[in-house]
Amino acid sequence: MSAAQWRRAMNSAAAAAAPTVRAPAARSVQALPSSAAETVPSWPGRWLARIRPRHIVVLAALIVYPFVASPFFTYQIGAQALALGLIALSLTFLGGYGGMVSLAQMTIAGVAGYGVAVFGTSSAAAISLGWPWWLASAVAIALATAFAAAVGWLSVRTEGIYTIMITLAIGVAFFYLAQQNYTVFNGFQGFNRAGAPEVLGTESRDPVAFYFTALACALAGYFLVRHLVRAPFGIALQGIRDNPRRMASLGYAVTAHRVAAYAVSGLLAAVGGVLMVWYNGRISPGTVNLGAMISILIIAVLGGMKHPIGAFVGAIVYVLLQNFAIDLFVRERFNLVIGAGFLAIVLFSPDGLLGLWAKLRSSLVKTQTPQQTRRQP
Amino acid sequence: MTRISRALLALLALAIVAFSAWALVDNAPLYLKTLLNGLTLASLYFLVASGFTLVFGLMRNVNLAHGSLYLLGAYVGWVVGDHTGSWLLAVAAGFLSAAVLGLLMQVLVFRHMEGQDLRQTLVTIGLSIVLADLMLWGFGGEIYTFDPPPLIYGSTVLPVVEKFPTYRIAVLIAAIVIGIGLWTFLARTRVGMMIRAGVDDRGMLAASGVNVQLVFAITFAIGAGLAGLAGVVGGTALSISPGEDTRYLLASLVVVIVGGMGSVVGASIGALLIGLAEQFGLAYAPTYSVVFTFVIMVVVLAVRPRGILGRAG
Numbered sequence: 063m064s065a066a067q068w069r070r071a072m073n074s075a076a077a078a079a080a081p082t083v084r085a086p087a088a089r090s091v092q093a094l095p096s097s098a099a100e101t102v103p104s105w106p107g108r109w110l111a112r113i114r115p116r117h118i119v120v121l122a123a124l125i126v127y128p129f130v131a132s133p134f135f136t137y138q139i140g141a142q143a144l145a146l147g148l149i150a151l152s153l154t155f156l157g158g159y160g161g162m163v164s165l166a167q168m169t170i171a172g173v174a175g176y177g178v179a180v181f182g183t184s185s186a187a188a189i190s191l192g193w194p195w196w197l198a199s200a201v202a203i204a205l206a207t208a209f210a211a212a213v214g215w216l217s218v219r220t221e222g223i224y225t226i227m228i229t230l231a232i233g234v235a236f237f238y239l240a241q242q243n244y245t246v247f248n249g250f251q252g253f254n255r256a257g258a259p260e261v262l263g264t265e266s267r268d269p270v271a272f273y274f275t276a277l278a279c280a281l282a283g284y285f286l287v288r289h290l291v292r293a294p295f296g297i298a299l300q301g302i303r304d305n306p307r308r309m310a311s312l313g314y315a316v317t318a319h320r321v322a323a324y325a326v327s328g329l330l331a332a333v334g335g336v337l338m339v340w341y342n343g344r345i346s347p348g349t350v351n352l353g354a355m356i357s358i359l360i361i362a363v364l365g366g367m368k369h370p371i372g373a374f375v376g377a378i379v380y381v382l383l384q385n386f387a388i389d390l391f392v393r394e395r396f397n398l399v400i401g402a403g404f405l406a407i408v409l410f411s412p413d414g415l416l417g418l419w420a421k422l423r424s425s426l427v428k429t430q431t432p433q434q435t436r437r438q439p
Numbered sequence: 440m441t442r443i444s445r446a447l448l449a450l451l452a453l454a455i456v457a458f459s460a461w462a463l464v465d466n467a468p469l470y471l472k473t474l475l476n477g478l479t480l481a482s483l484y485f486l487v488a489s490g491f492t493l494v495f496g497l498m499r500n501v502n503l504a505h506g507s508l509y510l511l512g513a514y515v516g517w518v519v520g521d522h523t524g525s526w527l528l529a530v531a532a533g534f535l536s537a538a539v540l541g542l543l544m545q546v547l548v549f550r551h552m553e554g555q556d557l558r559q560t561l562v563t564i565g566l567s568i569v570l571a572d573l574m575l576w577g578f579g580g581e582i583y584t585f586d587p588p589p590l591i592y593g594s595t596v597l598p599v600v601e602k603f604p605t606y607r608i609a610v611l612i613a614a615i616v617i618g619i620g621l622w623t624f625l626a627r628t629r630v631g632m633m634i635r636a637g638v639d640d641r642g643m644l645a646a647s648g649v650n651v652q653l654v655f656a657i658t659f660a661i662g663a664g665l666a667g668l669a670g671v672v673g674g675t676a677l678s679i680s681p682g683e684d685t686r687y688l689l690a691s692l693v694v695v696i697v698g699g700m701g702s703v704v705g706a707s708i709g710a711l712l713i714g715l716a717e718q719f720g721l722a723y724a725p726t727y728s729v730v731f732t733f734v735i736m737v738v739v740l741a742v743r744p745r746g747i748l749g750r751a752g
Binding site for chain 1: 501503557558560561562565566568569571572575576688689695696725726727732733744745
């Protein structure tokens with residue numbers, strides 16, 4: 063985003079946005095056309111103008127993929143990467159654009175997952191309420207989003223490195239609660255055969271159907287983030303990331319923006335969590351343990367937090383490693399491989415694989431002027 | 440402190456007093472035993488968390504590999520204890536091994552990324568994954584236990600509670616001694632003075648001619664060493680197995696969040712609160728005991744975002 067664009071968006075944001083934020087998504091949808099009106103007549107036209115050949119190629123590949131790949135690759139690799147990527151995307155949004163690195167994203171996904179199992183159907187008939195899948199999922203997502211907002215409210219009271227500690231403590235505490243509590247969370251074994259819905263006769267765990275469900279959710283999440291970070295809310299959020307004090311003195315409600323960012327990211331993570339439960343058919347404390355929480359961070363950092371696509375790139379690499387590390391390396395040393403890989407990325411390429419790709423491209427294409435590198439710090 | 444938070448605190452204190460009165464009348468031995476157990480756990484948490492808070496206070500480094508240092512100290516201590524048969528040597532080995540690893544981490548890695556809080560934290564996360572897997576590789580999933588020396592083995596008869604493990608009393612005393620030692624070190628010695636000065640203002644300390652890197656290295660070694668020492672001490676009180684690193688990492692995190700980062704006294708207050716809450720939760724509301732820990736954290740964060748003894752800045 064160029065400085066001019068940024069300034070324009072800032073001005074329109076200052077005009078359009080009252081400092082308090084209740085429904086960031088709805089407001090930004092209203093606010094965007096007014097900012098776009100100066101340059102392009104309508105915002106659908108602006109969207110169309112941004113489509114590049116590579117976008118069409120990627121989309122076509124994603125649609126064709128389940129019909130050429132085996133069910134294993136469709137389901138275990140493709141769909142899982144999309145669901146994990148969605149959870150990691152929530153962290154990319156929060157960390158990359160909000161400057162708040164939360165480790166509790168998997169916990170929020172887990173709250174949604176437990177919600178699906180508790181409100182919907184599962185093998186633990188004594189606990190599950192047996193609501194229809196759409197109601198159970200909707201309530202679970204709403205609950206997890208509210209939980210995320212509460213986590214946000216708690217952790218934004220402090221800044222920077224405290225966030226990571228507080229969210230980590232919340233996440234690990236939730237794990238221990240889920241493990242030791244039998245009345246709501248069914249303790250150590252969790253829930254089996256949890257609510258995979260049957261819509262129009264097809265069970266959504268059918269690989270192709272589930273793949274497309276996950277793809278639809280992932281695309282919706284991706285475009286939501288792409289849209290939000292250009293909307294006044296997202297611009298203000300990035301301003302807060304870079305200089306909270308200055309934004310506060312400009313009249314922005316820093317805390318409200320941050321909590322709203324947590325809620326948005328919670329919504330993304332919750333959808334990912336529901337997908338994860340449908341994918342696994344089960345949820346247990348192991349789904350939300352420290353390893354799982356950190357794996358979301360690893361995916362986001364591996365891919366690169368400067369662009370939403372990084373979350374999905376990271377998820378694909380992570381899922382491939384998870385499934386094939388056993389064949390490539392010593393058996394059961396997956397954590398060592400992923401930990402060392404993570405260390406290497408953090409130590410040598412803080413922008414993740416996307417950063418590596420950008421470096422590679424700029425070194426290959428010497429003719430490009432430095433101004434044309436796509437992102438600026 | 441606002442009037443609302445003062446009223447909340449008074450209400451909380453009233454609830455605790457009421458609960459204690461009820462529990463004492465209902466079952467005094469259980470209450471006192473839980474109290475003693477809570478104090479023992481609090482001393483363990485203090486040993487682990489004091490190193491964590493020291494390192495954070497001076498270097499702004501959130502060392503999420505602190506739990507791994509705990510577990511490493513415990514394993515190395517177990518190996519040494521197994522070979523030599525001496526428990527005291529095991530404690531020393533636990534301290535030294537973790538201290539050396541902490542020193543290496545500071546000198547080889549963190550020194551080169553000063554001021555990059557988030558990156559340092561990510562590195563410690565990576566390190567904790569690698570260390571946890573290496574230890575699982577080396578020691579397997581079995582549960583290891585220590586034999587404390589006969590002097591502090593067995594049980595002591597106390598009034599009302601009757602039998603109570605002597606070792607736990609020893610842990611309590613050891614934690615108090617170490618706490619006082621740490622306080623004396625920080626308050627009375629020259630290095631301790633430098634550390635405290637560094638906590639307040641690193642730049643000024645460097646400007647007055649002190650070798651800050653050396654102070655950092657010493658602090659990191661002591662902080663890590665305390666975690667390793669706690670590993671052997673805690674491993675003797677309970678046991679060591681994979682997953683303990685997470686448990687003590689959570690404990691250190693909550694203790695320093697509650698007590699205030701960078702303050703050793705704060706760590707002792709936080710450890711006391713969390714240790715007691717956990718044991719009373721386990722005794723009186725088994726399936727919700729974590730909730731108590733969590734509620735304490737939420738209340739403290741809501742009233743004092745930087746912890747009880749935390750300072751702004």
